[in-house]
Amino acid sequence: MTTLNERDAMICRACGNEERASEGYPCVKCGTFICVICNLRGVVTCRACAKDEVPASK
Numbered sequence: 001m002t003t004l005n006e007r008d009a010m011i012c013r014a015c016g017n018e019e020r021a022s023e024g025y026p027c028v029k030c031g032t033f034i035c036v037i038c039n040l041r042g043v044v045t046c047r048a049c050a051k052d053e054v055p056a057s058k
């Protein structure tokens with residue numbers, strides 16, 4: 001039988017999805033888990049840090 005219960009799963013702090021920790025990235029500010037899907041979309045900070053961040057030059 002195959003064990004699908006991976007201990008590797010973590011909750012992404014940007015989108016809230018449960019994704020593989022080994023495929024994710026840490027938040028550039030606090031180091032919490034960000035999934036690879038968010039990272040591909042250009043999200044490099046968790047929701048809390050993004051909220052904290054003031055939209056600068058644009």
Ligand SMILES: [Zn+2]
Pocket residue numbers: 012013014015016017034035036037038039
């Ligand atoms: Zn995510």
Ligand SMILES: [Zn+2]
Pocket residue numbers: 027028029030031032045046047048049050
């Ligand atoms: Zn963060």
